[in-house]
Amino acid sequence: MIEKTIEAILDAAFSVFEDAPTATLADVALEAGVGRATLHRHFSGRDELMSALAMQAMRELDEAFEAAATDAESYTDALRLGLSAMIPLANRARFLEAGPVADTPQLAAESKRQRAEMIAAIDQAKSEGGFAAYVPSPWIAESFDALLYAAWEMVKTGEATHKQAADLAWRTLTIGVGGAK
Amino acid sequence: MIEKTIEAILDAAFSVFEDAPTATLADVALEAGVGRATLHRHFSGRDELMSALAMQAMRELDEAFEAAATDAESYTDALRLGLSAMIPLANRARFLEAGPVADTPQLAAESKRQRAEMIAAIDQAKSEGGFAAYVPSPWIAESFDALLYAAWEMVKTGEATHKQAADLAWRTLTIGVGGAK
DNA sequence: TCTGAATGAGACATAAGTGTCTCAATTGAG
DNA sequence: CTCAATTGAGACACTTATGTCTCATTCAGA
Numbered sequence: 001m002i003e004k005t006i007e008a009i010l011d012a013a014f015s016v017f018e019d020a021p022t023a024t025l026a027d028v029a030l031e032a033g034v035g036r037a038t039l040h041r042h043f044s045g046r047d048e049l050m051s052a053l054a055m056q057a058m059r060e061l062d063e064a065f066e067a068a069a070t071d072a073e074s075y076t077d078a079l080r081l082g083l084s085a086m087i088p089l090a091n092r093a094r095f096l097e098a099g100p101v102a103d104t105p106q107l108a109a110e111s112k113r114q115r116a117e118m119i120a121a122i123d124q125a126k127s128e129g130g131f132a133a134y135v136p137s138p139w140i141a142e143s144f145d146a147l148l149y150a151a152w153e154m155v156k157t158g159e160a161t162h163k164q165a166a167d168l169a170w171r172t173l174t175i176g177v178g179g180a181k
Numbered sequence: 182m183i184e185k186t187i188e189a190i191l192d193a194a195f196s197v198f199e200d201a202p203t204a205t206l207a208d209v210a211l212e213a214g215v216g217r218a219t220l221h222r223h224f225s226g227r228d229e230l231m232s233a234l235a236m237q238a239m240r241e242l243d244e245a246f247e248a249a250a251t252d253a254e255s256y257t258d259a260l261r262l263g264l265s266a267m268i269p270l271a272n273r274a275r276f277l278e279a280g281p282v283a284d285t286p287q288l289a290a291e292s293k294r295q296r297a298e299m300i301a302a303i304d305q306a307k308s309e310g311g312f313a314a315y316v317p318s319p320w321i322a323e324s325f326d327a328l329l330y331a332a333w334e335m336v337k338t339g340e341a342t343h344k345q346a347a348d349l350a351w352r353t354l355t356i357g358v359g360g361a362k
Numbered sequence: 363t364c365t366g367a368a369t370g371a372g373a374c375a376t377a378a379g380t381g382t383c384t385c386a387a388t389t390g391a392g
Numbered sequence: 393c394t395c396a397a398t399t400g401a402g403a404c405a406c407t408t409a410t411g412t413c414t415c416a417t418t419c420a421g422a
Contacts, residue, residue, distance in 0.1 A: 041398085045380075129360040154319070173359070178312060218412080226411080
């Protein structure tokens with residue numbers, strides 16, 4: 001009962017704040033189909049809700065990546081599968097990055113940890129020959145995130161299916177979209 | 182005198198709203214070194230300020246791209262130079278996309294026009310052999326935007342100079358960052 | 363220098379968001 | 393079924409943001 005309510009609130013908060021960062025807590029409660037008082041029972045205020053949102057998004061992204069990576073036979077493949085798995089969650093990653101992460105030390109630490117993990121995975125993939133060794137890993141990580149978001153955008157606008165977008169993103173990351181010349 | 186004030190307000194608004202979308206108009210006025218009343222003299226309210234912000238960002242991006250493109254000897258080169266020129270403005274593009282564009286019909290139309298121009302340029306570059314013909318142009322456009330933002334991020338965090346970031350972004354877009362395998 | 367436009371600071375009224383509380387209704391576990 | 397927990401709805405006080413106004417001051421151009 002409680003879990004269901006909290007989940008509804010978090011889901012609503014994601015969808016509301018995505019396209020209206022100044023939205024009211026009342027808007028969130030309405031979208032969640034929940035009383036305004038109930039929202040306050042679970043989240044003391046806007047900041048706490050935002051932190052919970054960020055925590056949730058990071059957890060979901062981490063889980064999606066880990067789940068996909070277990071099926072991989074190499075670090076390079078893990079990154080490829082992880083990219084695909086994270087596409088539906090990419091917008092959440094993007095939006096929380098902008099706001100609430102910096103405020104909470106715990107979130108900042110977790111964010112830093114995940115980034116370090118990503119860099120480490122990229123370095124491993126480099127040693128497998130999956131990525132060019134002379135391209136800085138931080139850039140590869142940034143590109144990964146950026147193309148992940150681009151893929152989400154393509155799926156959202158209906159210009160590509162999930163699979164198409166995942167293939168395009170991975171292709172672009174690895175061999176680019178350049179022509180003959 | 183007026184122009185200087187308006188410019189100060191818009192600049193302040195960009196920097197304030199970037200990392201605090203819920204910031205107050207008073208915050209913007211303070212950051213701009215301007216009285217709160219003065220802000221209201223030029224912008225009737227939050228929505229109008231946001232629209233002006235979006236308009237400004239689109240104009241600046243357009244100008245930066247056009248200015249860079251005139252030096253180009255090909256469409257492909259124009260895209261490469263445009264990418265580099267737009268890096269310092271990438272965050273503005275990103276943040277306005279999320280919010281105010283959808284609200285004003287005029288902004289939506291302008292945004293659509295710019296996207297169509299981008300697609301057209303990509304198609305021209307394809308015919309030059311600059312991009313693979315069989316990769317959908319909308320995806321190339323999305324990748325372009327995504328990598329543009331990634332480049333901005335690298336410069337912001339100090340992990341790359343403007344030139345390094347521009348080279349990395351273009352390299353990634355055209356030939357990727359994959360390794361031997 | 364003179365003059366009108368623009369501004370800053372502050373007061374003010376209004377609107378909007380937030381947080382708390384109560385109470386009746388609903389829910390779900392035992 | 394019974395009961396404790398959870399919830400929705402509404403009322404309420406409080407805080408914050410917004411928009412307007414005034415007036416003295418500053419500024420830029422004639």
